[in-house]
Amino acid sequence: MAPILEIQGLYKNYGSTEILKDINVSIDAGDFLVLVGPSGCGKSTLLNCIAGLEPISGGTLSIGGQDMTHVSPKDRDIAMVFQSYALYPTMSVAKNITFGMKVRGVDQQTQDAKLKKVAEQLQIDQLLHRRPGQLSGGQRQRVAMGRALVRDPKLFLFDEPLSNLDAKLRVEMRTEIKALHQNLGATMVYVTHDQIEAMTLATKIVVMKGGVVQQIGTPAEIYNRPANMFVADFMGSPAMNLIPAKAVKNGSGNTIEIEDKTGKPIVLKDTSGRDLPNNVVIGVRPEDISEPGARNGKAQQEADFLVDIVEPAGADTYVVTSLGGRQVTARLHAETTAQPGQHQTLAFDMAKVSYFDPDTGLRLN
Amino acid sequence: MTDAVYSEARSQGQITRLVLRWLLYLLLFVFALFYLAPLFVMVTTSLKSLEEIRTGDLISLPRQVTFDAWRTAWASACTGIQCEGVRPYFWNSVLIAVPAVLISTLLGAINGYVVAQWRFPGANIFFALMLFGCFIPFQVVLLPMARMLGLMGIAGTIPGLIFVHVIYGLGFTTLFFRNYYVTIPAELTKAAKVDGAGFFRIFWSIFLPLSLPIIVVTVIWQFTQIWNDFLFGVSFSQAGTQPITVALNNIVNSTTGVKEYNVDMAAAIIAGLPTLLVYVVAGKYFIRGLTAGSVKG
Incomplete structure (x- = not known):
C-alpha cells in the first residue's frame, strides 16, 4: 500500500533564507508522526507545507498516493488543528464544526448526523449553541478537534495543539488524543516542541533542527540510539549525560577513561566492539547510571563517585556528580542513601552507552 | 496618638481631592456651555420671527415660537434664481x-x-x-x-x-x-x-x-x-x-x-x-x- 504521506527532497525558502532543507519523510496509514524540535527549527513551516498553506520551493509531496505538491489546501483531504484553535468567533460551536461541510455543499441531514456523532465522541453536546468566547481553553480545544474529526480526512495535522493549556489539562488531552488515534486508526502529523509529548504520542518521530532533519525513527530508536549529540541532548528529561572521554585500544576492545575531579580517572570497559577514535563523547541516560544491583543490565560496571547534589523527585532521586568537567545526573531509587559530599558507588550500563564524535557530533556505535 | 494624626491627614487629603473634583466639574461645565452656545443661538434664532430678531437680543429665548423660517428654508428659500428651499x-x-x-x-x-x-x-x-x-x-x-x-x-x-x-x-x-x-x-x-x-x-x-x-x-x-x-x-x-x-x-x-x-x-x-x-x-x-x-x- 502506498504511504499516506510522502515527502521527497522538500525545500522551503523565504527569499534567500533556507527554512527547510532536503526533507524526506514518509508515513503509512495509521501512523502518528511527530515533528519535534526547538523553536525556529522549521517544524511548523513543514506542517504548513503539508497542509498547502505555504508553497514549497522544491521537491514533491504526495498524500494518499496522489501528487499534492501544487494542490490547494481544500483539495488535499486534510484537517488541521491550530495552536490558537482558530475557532470562528461569530459562529456557534455547531456552526464551527459544520462550516467545512457547509462550504462543500454537504446536505443538512448528513451534517446533523456527523455533528451529533462527533459531539458525542468529544462530549461537547451541551456546548453546541455557545460561542467560542463563552468556552474555557479545554473546551475550545475539543471544539477545534471536533472541527477536524467531522471531516474524516486522510490526514490529520496538529500544530502544537496543547501548548496553550495548563499543565494538568495538557496531560489529560494528550492521553485523549492518543486514545482517539488508537480508536480511529487515523493517520496524524503532530508538531510539538515538547519532547515528552513526542515520546508519548508518536509511532514515528522526526527530530529537526535549523530546517534539517536530524533523525527519523520510532520513539525507542530515538531515545536509545540518538543519531547525534543534538538528538541525545534534546530528547529525554533529564537530558542524556554527554561526557568527554578518552578511548584507549586494549587488545580487541577499548577502555574508556573519564577524568574525575579526584585526579584518578574512572576506567570503564567498552562492550560495543567498535573501533573508536581517541577522543569520544560518551552519552549515558540518567537511568543507566544506578546503584549496584538496582538494575540488571547486561554490562554493569561499577565506579566510585563524589556526590555533589541530591535532588529527590518523589518516584526517583536524582544524584548529580561531576565527570570530565561536566555535570552528570544519575537516576536512583527514591530510598537511596546517597548524601551530598560523600562517595557513592554507581554502576554504568555499558551496553546502553552511546558514543559520539566530539567534532561532528555524530553517533559512532 | 499616631492613629489620630494619621486619620486627620487622611481626611485632609480627602477634602483636597473632593475640592479638586468639583473644580474639574465646574471647568467642564463652563467648556460645555461655551461649545453649546452657538447651537443655542442657531436654534433660538431659527424659531424667531424676523421682527423679533431685529428688535430682540441675540441670546434671549424667542417670545413667540414660530416654524415659519424652517418651512421657508426647507421649501421656498431662494438659492440664486430658484426658490425651492434646500x-x-x-x-x-x-x-x-x-x-x-x-x-x-x-x-x-x-x-x-x-x-x-x-x-x-x-x-x-x-x-x-x-x-x-x-x-x-x-x-x-x-x-x-x-x-x-x-x-x-x-x-x-x-x-x-x-x-x-x-x-x-x-x-x-x-x-x-x-x-x-x-x-x-x-x-x-x-x-x-x-x-x-x-x-x-x-x-x-x-x-x-x-x-x-x-x-x-x-x-x-x-x-x-x-x-x-x-x-x-x-x-x-x-x-x-x-x-x-x-x-x-x-x-x-x-x-x-x-x-x-x-x-x-x-x-x-x-x-x-x-x-x-x-x-x-x-x-x-x-x-x-x-x-x-x-x-x-
Whole structure:
C-alpha cells in the first residue's frame, strides 16, 4: 500500500533564507508522526507545507498516493488543528464544526448526523449553541478537534495543539488524543516542541533542527540510539549525560577513561566492539547510571563517585556528580542513601552507552 | 496618638481631592456651555420671527415660537434664481452620500482584508500608496479629477460625485479596515482555507461578521466627510445636482435686501442634522470586545 504521506527532497525558502532543507519523510496509514524540535527549527513551516498553506520551493509531496505538491489546501483531504484553535468567533460551536461541510455543499441531514456523532465522541453536546468566547481553553480545544474529526480526512495535522493549556489539562488531552488515534486508526502529523509529548504520542518521530532533519525513527530508536549529540541532548528529561572521554585500544576492545575531579580517572570497559577514535563523547541516560544491583543490565560496571547534589523527585532521586568537567545526573531509587559530599558507588550500563564524535557530533556505535 | 494624626491627614487629603473634583466639574461645565452656545443661538434664532430678531437680543429665548423660517428654508428659500428651499439639494446629498458611503466602506473592507490577510508581493508598497492618498489635499486633485470625469462622461452628475467621494475615501476606509484586520490572527484564515472556503467565502462568513465596530467607525467617518463636503460639491456639480452644502452657501450669500437670519439658521441646522443623527444612532452600536476570547485561552 502506498504511504499516506510522502515527502521527497522538500525545500522551503523565504527569499534567500533556507527554512527547510532536503526533507524526506514518509508515513503509512495509521501512523502518528511527530515533528519535534526547538523553536525556529522549521517544524511548523513543514506542517504548513503539508497542509498547502505555504508553497514549497522544491521537491514533491504526495498524500494518499496522489501528487499534492501544487494542490490547494481544500483539495488535499486534510484537517488541521491550530495552536490558537482558530475557532470562528461569530459562529456557534455547531456552526464551527459544520462550516467545512457547509462550504462543500454537504446536505443538512448528513451534517446533523456527523455533528451529533462527533459531539458525542468529544462530549461537547451541551456546548453546541455557545460561542467560542463563552468556552474555557479545554473546551475550545475539543471544539477545534471536533472541527477536524467531522471531516474524516486522510490526514490529520496538529500544530502544537496543547501548548496553550495548563499543565494538568495538557496531560489529560494528550492521553485523549492518543486514545482517539488508537480508536480511529487515523493517520496524524503532530508538531510539538515538547519532547515528552513526542515520546508519548508518536509511532514515528522526526527530530529537526535549523530546517534539517536530524533523525527519523520510532520513539525507542530515538531515545536509545540518538543519531547525534543534538538528538541525545534534546530528547529525554533529564537530558542524556554527554561526557568527554578518552578511548584507549586494549587488545580487541577499548577502555574508556573519564577524568574525575579526584585526579584518578574512572576506567570503564567498552562492550560495543567498535573501533573508536581517541577522543569520544560518551552519552549515558540518567537511568543507566544506578546503584549496584538496582538494575540488571547486561554490562554493569561499577565506579566510585563524589556526590555533589541530591535532588529527590518523589518516584526517583536524582544524584548529580561531576565527570570530565561536566555535570552528570544519575537516576536512583527514591530510598537511596546517597548524601551530598560523600562517595557513592554507581554502576554504568555499558551496553546502553552511546558514543559520539566530539567534532561532528555524530553517533559512532 | 499616631492613629489620630494619621486619620486627620487622611481626611485632609480627602477634602483636597473632593475640592479638586468639583473644580474639574465646574471647568467642564463652563467648556460645555461655551461649545453649546452657538447651537443655542442657531436654534433660538431659527424659531424667531424676523421682527423679533431685529428688535430682540441675540441670546434671549424667542417670545413667540414660530416654524415659519424652517418651512421657508426647507421649501421656498431662494438659492440664486430658484426658490425651492434646500429640499431638492437635501435629497441630492442623500443620493450622493448613501451610495458613496456604502461603496467606499465595502471596497475599503475588501482592500483591508487583502492587505492584512492575503499578503502578496508588493502589499506593503500598495498599502503605503493607499495611505499616501489620505494626505493629498482636495485642491490638488480638482483639475485632474474634472478631466477624468469629463472623459468618463459623468461630469456634473450625481454618479460623478459618488465616484469622486468613493475614490477619495478609499485611502481612509482601507486604512481603518486594514488596521482592524491585522489584529485578527492569520490562523483563522488558514483554518477556513483548510475547511475549503475561498477568498470571498472567508470574507463574508468570517471577517465581515467580526467587523461591526470598525464598520460603524468607517460609516460615521465617511458619512461626515461626504455630507459635509463643499469643495467637490461646488466643483463637480451643475444646476440640479448640487449637494446641500452648496445650496446652503447660495441661500446665505445670494439673498438681496434684508438678511433672513432665521431662515439661514434653519437651513444650516437642516444641513447639519443628518450627521448628528448618524452619530447618535450609530454611536449606540459601538460594541467593544466582540472578538474578545475568540482566540487563545
